[in-house]
Amino acid sequence: MMTVSTFQLLDGKRCGEALRARIAQEAAAVKAARGRAPHLAAVLVGNDGASRTYVESKVKACESVGFRSTLIRLPESTSEDELLVRVKQMNRDKELDGYIVQLPVPAHIDPEKVTLAIAADKDVDGFHPENIGRMVLGQPCFLPATPSGIVELLRFNHIETAGKHAVVVGRSHIVGTPMSILLSRNAYPGNCTVTIAHSRTRDLPSITRQADILVVAAGRPEMITADMVKDGAVVVDVGIHRVPDTSRKSGFRLIGDVKFDEVAPKCAWITPVPGGVGPMTITSLLLNTLKAAQR
Ligand code: NDP
Numbered sequence: 001m002m003t004v005s006t007f008q009l010l011d012g013k014r015c016g017e018a019l020r021a022r023i024a025q026e027a028a029a030v031k032a033a034r035g036r037a038p039h040l041a042a043v044l045v046g047n048d049g050a051s052r053t054y055v056e057s058k059v060k061a062c063e064s065v066g067f068r069s070t071l072i073r074l075p076e077s078t079s080e081d082e083l084l085v086r087v088k089q090m091n092r093d094k095e096l097d098g099y100i101v102q103l104p105v106p107a108h109i110d111p112e113k114v115t116l117a118i119a120a121d122k123d124v125d126g127f128h129p130e131n132i133g134r135m136v137l138g139q140p141c142f143l144p145a146t147p148s149g150i151v152e153l154l155r156f157n158h159i160e161t162a163g164k165h166a167v168v169v170g171r172s173h174i175v176g177t178p179m180s181i182l183l184s185r186n187a188y189p190g191n192c193t194v195t196i197a198h199s200r201t202r203d204l205p206s207i208t209r210q211a212d213i214l215v216v217a218a219g220r221p222e223m224i225t226a227d228m229v230k231d232g233a234v235v236v237d238v239g240i241h242r243v244p245d246t247s248r249k250s251g252f253r254l255i256g257d258v259k260f261d262e263v264a265p266k267c268a269w270i271t272p273v274p275g276g277v278g279p280m281t282i283t284s285l286l287l288n289t290l291k292a293a294q295r
Contacts, residue, residue: 007267008157009276010236012149015156016279023286024065030293031066038293039068040124040285041090041099045083046076046106055102061282067289070096080109084117091119097292098124098142100285121295124288127174136181142288147179149280150215150236152287154189159213159234159269166192167208169224169257170217175238179215204228216257226262235263235270238277 031037040062044055055071062069074083083105090099099122101114115123120130126142134141143151154161166183170176176196183192197207199218208214208228216224217238229235239257256273264270271277 010271012276012279016283040289041070145284149284161189162191164212166213167211175217222259224258
């Protein structure tokens with residue numbers, strides 16, 4: 001029986017704005033002390049529409065907090081070697097605090113080689129194995145942007161996490177796996193007992209129903225339905241999908257991995273899509289860049 005009828009939004013837009021105001025203040029202090037603002041570069045190879053949108057919003061976010069940003073567009077035909085040469089140049093560039101190579105890269109380029117070539121101290125995406133290793137060991141590092149943004153969202157809303165059962169659906173290197181590590185670490189937010197589910201998990205609903213905190217990053221539109229969620233749960237929806245919608249000027253709307261309308265009434269807290277995890281991911285990138293500039 002459903003017992004929770006009101007839910008609160010884990011509002012990533014509001015939380016992101018609050019964090020960005022703080023980042024802007026600290027960026028101004030960096031500029032005053034070092035004579036230049038924190039500087040992030042983003043490399044975009046090819047013409048993938050979604051990637052272009054992501055990169056452009058990252059560049060815009062930099063401007064909103066007073067960072068310098070550089071967008072490097074390379075043609076689809078760029079070879080792996082040419083990209084690696086650019087990466088090495090950026091590793092040496094003393095005017096650059098951090099940079100990202102937007103994924104996915106075209107199929108003829110090995111993304112793992114690119115990630116490994118990025119200097120760990122400029123890897124503000126937090127994808128380099130050195131940063132992942134440091135995260136596991138609880139050492140100073142750049143945390144991967146999406147899980148780190150979720151942690152900030154939980155912190156901002158004072159969500160209690162210690163002793164809770166967290167279920168993370170998805171085990172990708174950039175979202176599910178680091179999320180499970182951050183939720184289980186001995187810190188706040190953290191100290192959860194974590195279950196990680198994936199495509200080979202049997203009877204997923206019986207597992208998600210045990211979650212006090214449910215993080216869904218499976219990339220499957222609206223796969224989490226009301227019967228899969230416990231009353232009073234905290235639900236974080238990482239998924240983001242475009243579906244056609246002729247009633248909108250754009251011709252589409254965004255939905256997540258969670259069927260929001262039927263799940264939300266059961267929750268204590270839930271992220272909207274859009275406006276939940278998305279804005280936090282970009283804010284985390286800014287936080288990492290600020291950290292790089294402050295070192
Ligand atoms: P991946 O495709 O890399 O990983 C998906 C994971 O979900 C895999 O571990 C897969 O299992 C698991 N999975 C797939 N189907 C099921 C299922 N039916 N039941 C249980 N587990 C399943 O995706 P990402 O982690 O990169 O991204 C996930 C989603 O989040 C996407 O929609 C993406 O667009 C979105 N995203 C949003 C961001 C934001 O800022 N809002 C940032 C990053 C991602 P297996 O390992 O067995 O294949």
